[in-house]
Amino acid sequence: MEEIPKNEIHKRKSVYLPHHAVVHTDRETSKTRVVFDASAKGSNCVSLNDELLVGPQLQEDLRNILMRSRLHRVYYASDIQKMYLQILLYEEDADRYQRLLWRENDTDPIKEYRMLRVTFGTAAAPHLAVRTLHQVADDEGRNHPMAV
Template identity: 50%
Template sequence: MALKRFFSLEERFKKNPALKQEYVNFMQEYIKLGHMKEVNEKPKTKVYYLPHHAVIKEDSTTTKLRVVFDASAKTTSGQSLNSIMMTGPTLQKDLFILLLQWRMFKIVFMADIEKMYRQILIHHDDRDLQRILWRNDQKKPIKEYKLNMITYGTASAPYLAIKTLFKLAEDERINYPLASETLNEKFYVDDCLGGANTIKECKQVQEELIQLLRKGGFNLRKWASNEPEMLTNIQIKDIEPGLEMQFNNDQAIKILGIKWCPKLDQFEFKINTTSFRSKYTKRAILSDAGKLSIWLVVTCNH
């Protein structure tokens, strides 16, 4: 099954050389950073081969193409890795409550953890369940690789990643009390929504948070804030693209799917009047209303 899908992927590469190049670059980075490793030995335990494909995010300011591994693909047994995997409980905070709490602060900032999943190792005994097939060139033989890190597409990935952050906060609570609280209460997976009511306190939270996450090998990037001073000590490469050089534009950036303008400190949203349904049902009306309700309530509270 994995081999068949890989051949299908290569056929797609033939039709789209640009896609192939981006895909190859992505996989080369995986190898270079040690996130996957070539294997030649026969496995001592059960093996699962993850098919993989490209997901394109045109609105991404960092990585346009991401390779996603399909752990839901069924084998000849009728089961997939995800179907037999313990996923763990939901640990992330309620998105709506998190946004409301964020806007309680006068000074706010946002950032995200760079390649969060890929900074967390999987136990050696489990890596044979994360094997993939890959080659850069169709003229070369197909090789097998193990994915060494938490992997996109596996059911337990969100739980394992968030639990790792919680453990880091617990271990370093004495040294970084403000950052530990932020890590536990003001993150949505890899997105941080922090703040305070004074610049001094907010900068203290920011500095502690940077140091705390470095203890775990994590880097915070794509920083943005409604207060320019919060970005003065951040390297330009780690500031949200478009906000690096100046703070005098009205650029809106995405935060958990919502557009936010740091300078004006307000949320923005658009209603697409060209996508109205030809037929409305109660379910359709509730669905459309749900998409707007979070904007209306957050804006009013702000």
């Protein structure tokens, strides 16, 4: 995320994402995790998720994937770490739909930021992530056929 310069704060109407911290006090090694709630209704009784286009489901049904895995002697599966945070948004979309208020400590002034990456908790995030993988495979497939 990046801080919004003062001269850009009132440049356009924007959506501010509600968020809260999740802290596991029962574990010493657990990090604080920020959770965004794009389903929270605004004063107009509409949420960001209500308005987002989610796109078609691109990921195959898990049941089909598991059944197909039984046809092979060896099967590889992987997880892309922080997948959504690997995908950069258009600056205008980040500024218009993913703003937030933040401060490090209770005594600090509140600052305005915009999330520059796909945010977990938005309805479109799963489609955007899988669609990005498909596009990378299309763009780079000639150079890396085994990865495709």
